[in-house]
Amino acid sequence: MFGVEFVRTRQTTGAIAPSGSRLRRARSRHVACPGSRPRAILEVGPGAGAEIRHIAARLRPRDRLDLVEANPRLAIRLEATIKAEQAEKLEKGA
Template identity: 75%
Template sequence: MAILVQQVHDAAVFGIEFVRTNQTTGAIAPSGRRLCRALSRHVLSLDTGPRAILEVGPGTGAVTRYIAARLGPRDRLDLVEANPRLAARLERTIEEEPALTGRTRLWVRPVQEQALADYDAIVCGLPFANFDADTVRSIFDQLLGALKPGGRLSFFGYAWTGAVELLAPSRAETRGVLRDIVRRHQIGRELVTWNVPPAWVHHLSAEKGAGR
């Protein structure tokens, strides 16, 4: 019952923020279980040493909880959330999740304003389809540049964004930038049909020419 109440509350928070700030809050609901699993695919607990994980745009913490379950005892997690109201809910998620206590840092600001460390895995929930092309290019340059050798960056886009482009031609350049980034860096992708709405999850490597 407690989990159901939490899910309903998180969905309500997302709905309010989508109406209030749909430019930066692209999701109409928290990520579903299958989308969370796909986004955290490359967050693996290893015995070889401590790992550094970054989540950008965690919202209320739906994906964060999946990441927490994959953290090793010496891993650390950094979170960057620009929306202060979503960040307030995220702080409660951190307090309620023992796996996050004491090794999670939260910065409440746009990722462009945050100096990043080096990370083994980055999970990104930003609504890139809502951004202009220069912003998308800048953020991906920043995130790919923050990956350690062999690190992975995972992000998603809703399966409906192709139709959105027809309704918003001004975003055609943004779509072009995203396609180019995916073409050069993608190492895999997953279609998550059981999500509201369905979504593509893209897994990227920083090495130039990694994806085709």
């Protein structure tokens, strides 16, 4: 999907492919920093959400994660993925 969106809308798609696992781990390692205050994290251009799972796994209950995606198709896909994962977590917790 990234390749197609990159060709279609270069203005709103900054990558030709999702981030690899090494890059995702490297970029999310700072989220694990200790502290007692709630943190606010802004992810600009999350694409299809490849890094979001790594970041979300490091969030504490009072932390906040905001996502901003300029490409409407990627944003719709990301929203659907997040909703499906939340529903799955609720089912497992129930």
